[in-house]
Structures are given as structure tokens and as C-alpha cells.
Amino acid sequence: MRLDDLPESGNVEDRRDEGGFGGGGGGFGLPIGGGGLSIGAIVALGLIGWALGIDPSLLIGGAEILTGPSQPQVQAPSTARRTSTPRDDMGRFVSKVLGSTELQWKQIFAKDGKTYRPPVLVLYRGVTHASCGGAAQSAMGPFYCPADQKVYLDTSFFDQIATRFRGCDVGSRTCQFSQAYVIAHEVGHHVQNLLGILPKAQQAQRAADSKAAANHIQVQVELQADCLAGVWANRENEMLKSEGKPPFIEPGDVEAALRTAAAIGDDTLQRRAQGYVVPDSFTHGSSEQRQRWFNTGFRSGSLASCNTFAAAQL
Numbered sequence: 001m002r003l004d005d006l007p008e009s010g011n012v013e014d015r016r017d018e019g020g021f022g023g024g025g026g027g028f029g030l031p032i033g034g035g036g037l038s039i040g041a042i043v044a045l046g047l048i049g050w051a052l053g054i055d056p057s058l059l060i061g062g063a064e065i066l067t068g069p070s071q072p073q074v075q076a077p078s079t080a081r082r083t084s085t086p087r088d089d090m091g092r093f094v095s096k097v098l099g100s101t102e103l104q105w106k107q108i109f110a111k112d113g114k115t116y117r118p119p120v121l122v123l124y125r126g127v128t129h130a131s132c133g134g135a136a137q138s139a140m141g142p143f144y145c146p147a148d149q150k151v152y153l154d155t156s157f158f159d160q161i162a163t164r165f166r167g168c169d170v171g172s173r174t175c176q177f178s179q180a181y182v183i184a185h186e187v188g189h190h191v192q193n194l195l196g197i198l199p200k201a202q203q204a205q206r207a208a209d210s211k212a213a214a215n216h217i218q219v220q221v222e223l224q225a226d227c228l229a230g231v232w233a234n235r236e237n238e239m240l241k242s243e244g245k246p247p248f249i250e251p252g253d254v255e256a257a258l259r260t261a262a263a264i265g266d267d268t269l270q271r272r273a274q275g276y277v278v279p280d281s282f283t284h285g286s287s288e289q290r291q292r293w294f295n296t297g298f299r300s301g302s303l304a305s306c307n308t309f310a311a312a313q314l
Helices: 039-054 056-061 090-112 156-164 172-193 197-207 211-242 253-263 266-274 286-298
Strands: 012-014 118-122 126-128 134-137 144-145 150-152
Touching: 012 090, 039 286, 090 118, 090 211, 144 172, 150 172, 156 172, 172 197, 172 211, 172 253, 197 211, 211 253, 211 266, 211 286, 253 286
Parallel strands: 012 118, 118 150
Antiparallel strands: 126 134, 144 150
16 A cells, blocks of 8 residues: 555544543443434444454443443543644554545535535544543444544554454555555545434434344445445545556555455354354444445445445345
């Protein structure tokens, strides 16, 4: 993956030097409203499942135990944090990937007469405050919080892509594109939020007549975010080539991203955790689905190709 020509974003909120804090009550303090989990809570719980290697549906089903109305919530700090471009290698890498997504989605939105408002990406270590119910913790993996329109990322998750999930070869350059795919997936959730897809999906989940039906909607949300990550990769690559510059995607990069997508598919994680697969409990999609939808976006470069909600087959 070539970073040379990618623009840097100033929308990185670097909290890596801040100390962690203890949250009140049990569990993670994730919000529950209107009788069902918010999209942010479901996304976060699904990612906890990824990191811990357990069935995400077990966490989603137990969320009401973790967060009751009587349990205190961690309040947002009173001082505003500054966004900028980090100067260390990892921070600049994240900044460049985020900057690239900002450029591409700004252009895509503009063609439809819309305005793209980029998210803030929060870098942290261990634990930090998040508006989706209190604490963001490294075990949750990267996630998007619709309440504050921020992506939360403890970069230690990047090490797990290679070591725990075996999504790429440790220390290889192709690992960088796997990491970029993870960021682009979370930005994809922000795109969904701006387009009104997340609120509609949340409403549909609340109206669902079974947990399996609600899970199916969440799978549609996650596979669409995979597809949107592919759209970003296509657009950035084609733009650089049209300018006479070398593409930023190098041989083996896409294969590494697909390998990462396969490694964090629900079926792969369930099989590793419990030895069998329960499709009705999927919240992110199977390995095959995640690879296929990323490829759909990458091959087409078109937002229209990512309508998982109208697809005859996920």
C-alpha cells in the first residue's frame, strides 16, 4: 500500500497520552433506548465478540444485564479536545487513510448534491470516553458511535488482525491495507448515518418480530459497510491513476483485505469459539459474504452497488 499521495486529515483526536478512567456500574454502559439496542451498541457488542472470540449474539442478548436504568453513566469531559494530524508513524498512517476517505466521500456526496461531513477519528489506548454509553475499551475493537459521529480506534487492534485473526502476515506491507480496510469500514458506518440508513435500520430492528430478524438487518448494515469500504478503495485507486500517479493499492493488498474480512466473519469466529455455526445469530455476515461485498464495492466503485437491503441474496 502506497501512502505517498494520500492526503492527511486534521480530524484525528489523539487521546493516546491520556490516562484511562473507571466507568460506573457493571459492563460497558452501552445505551438501550425504545425497547431495543441502538445501532452503536450492536456494532460495539459485535466487535467485542470479534476481539474475545465469542458469539456476538451472546453479548447482544446480555446487554440489558450490563446496562440497567439504575446504573450510572460516565459523563462526557467538560473540556473540548483538539483535532489535528498526529506526527508519529501510526498516527500519520491513520490520518492519511482518513484523509483519503474524506476526499472520496466528499466527491461522491457532491455528485448527488449532498454535503459530506467527515467524522472525527479518536485514537486512544486502553479506555476512553465515548458518547455511546460511557467507555470505549480496547477489547471492543474499532467502532463507530452515531451519537457523536466519531470512530473510536485503539490501534492495538491492528496487531490482532495479524496475530489473533491471522488476517494478514505479521510485519508485511499488505497488513497496512488490511488496517486501512478496517478504518474504511467504520467510516462506511458514518456514511450510512449521514444517508439516514442507520436510523431506519434501528427502527426496523425494533419492529422485528424475532431476534433472528433483527440480526439479519444488522448483517445487512455490516455488509453494506464492507461494500462501502470497497467503493472507497476503488475510487482512490482510480483517481491516482487518472492523475498519472502510481495506484496506492499494490499487489497482494486486496487479497490481504479479503483475508481479513474472512478472518472476522461470523461463521469463522463462531466455529473457532464454539465449534459450530448458528447462522441466525450472525450480526456481521459470513466470511464469504464479507469478502464478496467488499469485492462488489471495489470492482464497481459505485454507491448504488452496495444496496444490501434490496439484494436478493446476501
